[in-house]
Amino acid sequence: AQTVTQSQPEMSVQEAETVTLSCTYDTSENNYYLFWYKQPPSRQMILVIRQEAYKQQNATENRFSVNFQKAAKSFSLKISDSQLGDTAMYFCAFMKAAGNKLTFGGGTRVLVKP
Amino acid sequence: EAGVVQSPRYKIIEKKQPVAFWCNPISGHNTLYWYLQNLGQGPELLIRYENEEAVDDSQLPKDRFSAERLKGVDSTLKIQPAELGDSAVYLCASSFSGTGLNEQFFGPGTRLTVL
Numbered sequence: 001a002q003t004v005t006q007s008q009p010e011m012s013v014q015e016a017e018t019v020t021l022s023c024t025y026d027t028s029e030n031n032y033y034l035f036w037y038k039q040p041p042s043r044q045m046i047l048v049i050r051q052e053a054y055k056q057q058n059a060t061e062n063r064f065s066v067n068f069q070k071a072a073k074s075f076s077l078k079i080s081d082s083q084l085g086d087t088a089m090y091f092c093a094f095m096k097a098a099g100n101k102l103t104f105g106g107g108t109r110v111l112v113k114p
Numbered sequence: 115e116a117g118v119v120q121s122p123r124y125k126i127i128e129k130k131q132p133v134a135f136w137c138n139p140i141s142g143h144n145t146l147y148w149y150l151q152n153l154g155q156g157p158e159l160l161i162r163y164e165n166e167e168a169v170d171d172s173q174l175p176k177d178r179f180s181a182e183r184l185k186g187v188d189s190t191l192k193i194q195p196a197e198l199g200d201s202a203v204y205l206c207a208s209s210f211s212g213t214g215l216n217e218q219f220f221g222p223g224t225r226l227t228v229l
Contacts (some may be wrong), residue, residue, distance in 0.1 A: 045220035092125030
């Protein structure tokens with residue numbers, strides 16, 4: 001079974017600064033996907049960024065980037081130039097390459113301060 | 115394109131009462147998921163449908179929870195009778211399961227409060 005761990009319950013950051021969220025996972029699979037989801041207070045879970053395990057290059061989506069360390073089973077999310085609208089819960093999630101089941105971490109609450 | 119639709123958004127009931135949640139997935143998505151999200155935690159899968167068939171319901175408490183997906187489109191999740199511990203957010207998601215990544219799209223959820 002896969003497990004996903006997010007060790008930071010809450011992070012705060014000043015507007016326009018950078019924050020990095022940690023995620024570690026445990027799996028015996030070699031091919032899989034990793035995701036970061038954002039869940040604002042409205043509750044709609046939105047995909048922020050994804051990474052295929054077979055790709056060595058770290059994924060980036062505008063102000064969001066990841067640091068994927070496969071050997072260490074680490075998948076951190078960096079939010080650059082933080083905006084007030086980035087305030088939300090952020091969930092790291094794992095999915096086998098040939099599967100459909102998402103396994104989520106416990107989440108990190110990010111608060112962007114003006 | 116419309117996203118995943120769920121109703122109601124909020125539901126408050128007395129314990130031992132029945133309750134039902136409805137989900138309409140994105141058009142064309144053959145896979146539908148129901149997740150349970152307790153306060154301050156990540157979602158956990160309750161059941162997954164491939165078209166009309168429930169292919170993964172190992173985490174669904176079958177003594178009180180039931181689900182159906184008639185005609186492989188809309189789905190209903192029911193709890194009967196509800197217990198205090200069932201207070202949570204129930205999320206529905208859908209995806210198109212073909213080759214490659216089966217990206218899941220989530221609805222806004224139903225927040226259930228059991229008194």
